[in-house]
Amino acid sequence: MMNEKANESGQNVNNNFENKERDTFGSRLGIIAAAAGSAIGLGNIWKFPYITGVNGGAAFIIIYLLCIAVIGLPVMLAEFIIGRRSQKNAVGAFKELAPGTPWFLVGIMGAASAFMILAYYGVVAGWTLEYIVKAISGAFSGMGPQEIENTFAGFISNPWRPIIWQVIFMAITALIVISGIKDGIEKYSKILMPMLLGIILILCARSLTLPGGLRGVEFLFNPDFSEVTAQGVLIALGHAFFSLSLGMGTMLTYGSYIKKRESLGKIATQVTISDTLIALLAGLAIFPAVFAFNIEPDSGPGLVFVTLPNVFNKMPGGSIFAALFFLLLAIAALTSAMSILEVVVSYTVEELKMSRRTATVLVAAIITLIGIPSSLAMGPWAGFKIGNLNFFDFLDWTTASILMPLGGLLITAFIGWHLGKKRVQEELSAEGTIKVNYIGLFMFVCKFIAPIAIAAVFLYGILK
Numbered sequence: 001m002m003n004e005k006a007n008e009s010g011q012n013v014n015n016n017f018e019n020k021e022r023d024t025f026g027s028r029l030g031i032i033a034a035a036a037g038s039a040i041g042l043g044n045i046w047k048f049p050y051i052t053g054v055n056g057g058a059a060f061i062i063i064y065l066l067c068i069a070v071i072g073l074p075v076m077l078a079e080f081i082i083g084r085r086s087q088k089n090a091v092g093a094f095k096e097l098a099p100g101t102p103w104f105l106v107g108i109m110g111a112a113s114a115f116m117i118l119a120y121y122g123v124v125a126g127w128t129l130e131y132i133v134k135a136i137s138g139a140f141s142g143m144g145p146q147e148i149e150n151t152f153a154g155f156i157s158n159p160w161r162p163i164i165w166q167v168i169f170m171a172i173t174a175l176i177v178i179s180g181i182k183d184g185i186e187k188y189s190k191i192l193m194p195m196l197l198g199i200i201l202i203l204c205a206r207s208l209t210l211p212g213g214l215r216g217v218e219f220l221f222n223p224d225f226s227e228v229t230a231q232g233v234l235i236a237l238g239h240a241f242f243s244l245s246l247g248m249g250t251m252l253t254y255g256s257y258i259k260k261r262e263s264l265g266k267i268a269t270q271v272t273i274s275d276t277l278i279a280l281l282a283g284l285a286i287f288p289a290v291f292a293f294n295i296e297p298d299s300g301p302g303l304v305f306v307t308l309p310n311v312f313n314k315m316p317g318g319s320i321f322a323a324l325f326f327l328l329l330a331i332a333a334l335t336s337a338m339s340i341l342e343v344v345v346s347y348t349v350e351e352l353k354m355s356r357r358t359a360t361v362l363v364a365a366i367i368t369l370i371g372i373p374s375s376l377a378m379g380p381w382a383g384f385k386i387g388n389l390n391f392f393d394f395l396d397w398t399t400a401s402i403l404m405p406l407g408g409l410l411i412t413a414f415i416g417w418h419l420g421k422k423r424v425q426e427e428l429s430a431e432g433t434i435k436v437n438y439i440g441l442f443m444f445v446c447k448f449i450a451p452i453a454i455a456a457v458f459l460y461g462i463l464k
């Protein structure tokens with residue numbers, strides 16, 4: 001082990017010379033696994049189904065798909081371009097491409113968002129670990145709906161149990177990130193993402209073959225536009241950002257590890273499609289079961305932790321499917337958490353010149369500490385409010401409604417108004433080796449459409 005490490009760093013020193021000390025993804029498949037791993041997360045499997053349920057189903061999904069195509073995809077491409085062009089972390093990238101200007105503050109904002117997002121994301125991810133154990137031990141069988149609800153409320157408000165799981169989750173995340181891009185993030189994404197796809201397909205097959213399950217499919221795909229509200233549109237756009245991991249430098253950082261010969265347009269499209277397909281599959285795994293057992297689809301954030309155990313209870317072999325489901329959720333959360341941590345770690349390593357190991361341990365420890373009060377906000381510290389939000393909701397709201405949209409707006413504006421068509425063309429065409437025919441459209445979206453649409457969500461988030 002020690003030898004291996006010594007060897008590895010020895011090799012790095014050699015590579016450093018030509019490679020400007022930077023790790024890269026090893027293969028195209030690895031890039032897609034890692035970037036899709038970042039995008040596919042609690043957002044797809046926990047949040048997307050419940051906001052779809054609350055916002056009326058199919059019509060909401062259509063609007064969401066439009067937001068993904070018109071805004072999400074271009075913003076992802078914009079982040080990839082800035083990252084790969086600069087070969088730097090989220091802060092260094094702006095310093096490199098716009099020296100002597102305040103643009104680097106966009107990167108600082110991204111790093112700050114990463115701390116805040118992961119602090120509460122790690123808490124929810126911790127819940128999924130508790131639920132894997134609960135499901136395997138058959139804890140839900142024989143429980144009625146009220147009891148299941150009480151179990152969830154009791155667990156998340158417990159002063160120490162969720163924190164222990166959060167610490168375990170953060171430790172696993174940090175262990176993978178310490179090993180770097182090729183031997184850490186990419187390697188594990190290539191194992192975990194196919195597992196995730198396998199599990200979700202098994203769950204879909206089970207759910208769709210339940211008697212009465214087809215009503216769930218109808219709920220997902222038969223739109224009723226009278227259910228759409230202005231608020232729903234803005235929620236859809238906000239979720240497109242969250243689900244694709246945009247607006248805070250995650251895709252920028254991953255973009256900086258993509259080799260120059262790869263087509264960024266192709267990768268961004270494939271990642272966007274994967275993320276969207278998994279969200280739809282999550283819907284197909286959840287809603288048919290929800291309808292088959294006559295459960296209300298609009299039960300909100302508790303949908304997967306409170307509603308689904310009831311569904312599993314009524315299925316033959318339910319605890320196996322429950323364990324698989326929560327394992328799926330944990331895997332999805334892990335590959336996303338890795339990408340959020342990497343934003344801060346790459347910044348700390350490259351700008352503050354810390355070793356990767358020290359940086360990862362330090363940053364993960366600080367984020368875990370910020371996570372503790374956000375976990376306690378579900379219980380003993382529920383009374384501690386910032387404005388009218390508890391600490392958990394404060395982290396979620398500040399990032400999702402302010403920092404991420406603002407980041408996305410500035411990132412697209414940076415491409416449209418600062419970087420300019422010539423440099424964008426060079427990146428998109430992989431230095432002239434690939435033909436791109438969408439550049440005019442892309443620049444137009446970056447200059448006008450994306451900033452204006454994002455400004456609408458942003459203002460809504462603040463004025464709400």
Ligand code: TRP
Nearest residue numbers: 039041042043044242243245336
């Ligand atoms: N996209 C992930 C999800 O759907 C969460 C996530 C990872 C994220 N990195 C991010 C969200 C960066 C915002 C910004 O769960």
